[in-house]
Amino acid sequence: xxxxxxxxxxxxxxxxxxxxxxxxxxxxxxxxxxxxxxxxxxxxxxxxxxxxxxxxxxxxxxxxxxxxxxxxxxxxxxxxxxxxxxxxxxxxxxxxxxxxxxxxxxxxxxxxxxxxxxxxxxxxxxxxxxxxxxxxxxxxxxxxxxxxxxxxxxxxxxxxxxxxxxxxxxxxxxxxxxxxxxxxxxxxxxxxxxxxxxxxxxxxxxxxxxxxxxxxxxxxxxxxxxxxxxxxxxxxxxxxxxxxxxxxxxxxxxxxxxxxxxxxxxxxxxxxxxxxxxxxxxxxxxxxxxxxxxxxxxxxxxxxxxxxxxxxxxxxxxxxxxxxxxxxxxxxxxxxxxxxxxxxxxxxxxxxxxxxxxxxxxxxxx
Numbered sequence: 001x002x003x004x005x006x007x008x009x010x011x012x013x014x015x016x017x018x019x020x021x022x023x024x025x026x027x028x029x030x031x032x033x034x035x036x037x038x039x040x041x042x043x044x045x046x047x048x049x050x051x052x053x054x055x056x057x058x059x060x061x062x063x064x065x066x067x068x069x070x071x072x073x074x075x076x077x078x079x080x081x082x083x084x085x086x087x088x089x090x091x092x093x094x095x096x097x098x099x100x101x102x103x104x105x106x107x108x109x110x111x112x113x114x115x116x117x118x119x120x121x122x123x124x125x126x127x128x129x130x131x132x133x134x135x136x137x138x139x140x141x142x143x144x145x146x147x148x149x150x151x152x153x154x155x156x157x158x159x160x161x162x163x164x165x166x167x168x169x170x171x172x173x174x175x176x177x178x179x180x181x182x183x184x185x186x187x188x189x190x191x192x193x194x195x196x197x198x199x200x201x202x203x204x205x206x207x208x209x210x211x212x213x214x215x216x217x218x219x220x221x222x223x224x225x226x227x228x229x230x231x232x233x234x235x236x237x238x239x240x241x242x243x244x245x246x247x248x249x250x251x252x253x254x255x256x257x258x259x260x261x262x263x264x265x266x267x268x269x270x271x272x273x274x275x276x277x278x279x280x281x282x283x284x285x286x287x288x289x290x291x292x293x294x295x296x297x298x299x300x301x302x303x304x305x306x307x308x309x310x311x312x313x314x315x316x317x318x319x320x321x322x323x324x325x326x327x328x329x330x331x332x333x334x335x336x337x338x339x340x341x342x343x344x345x346x347x348x349x350x351x352x353x354x355x356x357x358x359x360x361x362x363x364x365x366x
Contacts, residue, residue: 018117023110026051026067030114038119040091056089070102071111077103085120096121149207155199163192201328204259205313208335213253215340220291220360221247223254224282227261240269244282248291250360256336257360261295263329264356268297273351290342291362296355302348311344333358 012019018035022028031046039046039054046053052060066080078101080086085097100117166188174182224247228235235242242265250257265280272278276298283294302310313331337344337358348354 015116018119019114020046020051020054020117021112021114022051023112024071026064026113029112035117038090038117039088053091054089056087056095059087067102067113071104071113076105077101080115085124088117097124149203151202153203156196159192159195159199163189163196166192198328201332205328205332205335208256208332208339213255215251215253215361217249218252218254218257219247220250220252220257220284220293223247223252223258224261227258227265231262231265234266234269238269238272238278240272240278240280242280242282245284247282247284248286248362250291250362252340252360253336256339260333260336260358263333264295267329267356268295268299268354271297271299271354273298273300286362287359289362290359292357292359294355294357296353298353301350301352302346302354303350304348307346307348310346 012030012032015032015034018038019030019032020028020035021030028046028049028051031041031043033043035041035046036043041054052063055063070078080100080102086100087095088098089095097120098117099120100115102113102115104111104113106112166185170185170189174185224244228242261282265282268280269278279298281294281296283296285292311330311334313328333356334344337360340360342359342361344356344358346354346356
């Protein structure tokens with residue numbers, strides 16, 4: 001019995017959480033060293049005093065009631081406060097948040113209550129900081145989306161004007177000036193067309209979060225079918241061979257899911273090896289509560305060091321002369337997939353083709 005008592009004393013003394021025992025009158029009978037540090041009070045001053053001294057005045061009546069009701073339940077132990085942190089009081093009057101578990105036992109006809117208490121001040125501070133950062137991030141993203149939309153929208157009119165006059169110059173003066181002038185007009189026209197496409201893609205990027213439709217059960221096979229029909233001319237001109245698995249029902253915005261399919265298939269057809277017939281296969285498989293899609297090609301492939309970079313806005317691995325595009329397509333795919341609660345990544349190697357994979361939560365029919 002003596003060894004058992006010593007062992008128990010050692011455990012209580014070395015515990016990092018405060019351990020406090022009170023009797024039925026809520027007078028403290030045990031106050032370990034962690035409690036001394038937590039509350040700033042030596043054990044000899046705490047033992048024999050009421051537990052109320054470590055509870056803010058405004059909460060004492062409620063706390064006494066909680067202890068009394070717990071005693072009546074006959075339950076041996078439970079967490080205190082439910083999902084809320086409790087508020088404790090240090091000897092110097094400072095309040096701080098704690099988590100506590102309380103247990104009860106009857107010894108020699110006397111009921112004893114023991115609380116194991118953990119100071120969660122640092123965790124609460126970190127959670128508050130995280131919540132603040134998250135709020136700031138949401139606000140920043142909202143402002144960025146609004147700026148991108150307004151900037152892109154307002155740029156359309158002057159770009160339309162420049163495009164019209166460039167076309168007018170080409171019709172009226174091509175061949176009437178010297179060869180340099182003709183070349184300059186072509187440069188203007190090409191630059192304007194690239195800028196128009198850039199603005200359109202930037203608008204599409206900014207609209208992913210602000211103008212997306214509700215996510216609902218969607219037959220991805222129907223979405224893919226419409227995309228392939230819209231891309232028929234491009235697919236036929238490239239000689240591409242497109243195949244796909246049976247497509248599942250997923251919880252999605254059909255329009256945005258179509259954008260993802262279209263961007264990935266367009267890239268698979270565009271980045272093909274020289275003299276090679278593009279072959280693209282769209283796969284789908286269930287993975288837990290998600291569906292994992294894959295768009296596999298036999299194209300030029302991508303080096304591993306670029307796997308993250310290609311999903312960033314305006315990031316290109318090739319010049320405009322090599323492959324047309326604005327460098328926004330994959331960034332749009334990433335935003336759409338993340339809006340759906342999924343993720344997107346690529347598996348590839350130079351010269352060995354690429355497989356772009358993304359997940360979408362499964363939907364239910366009926």
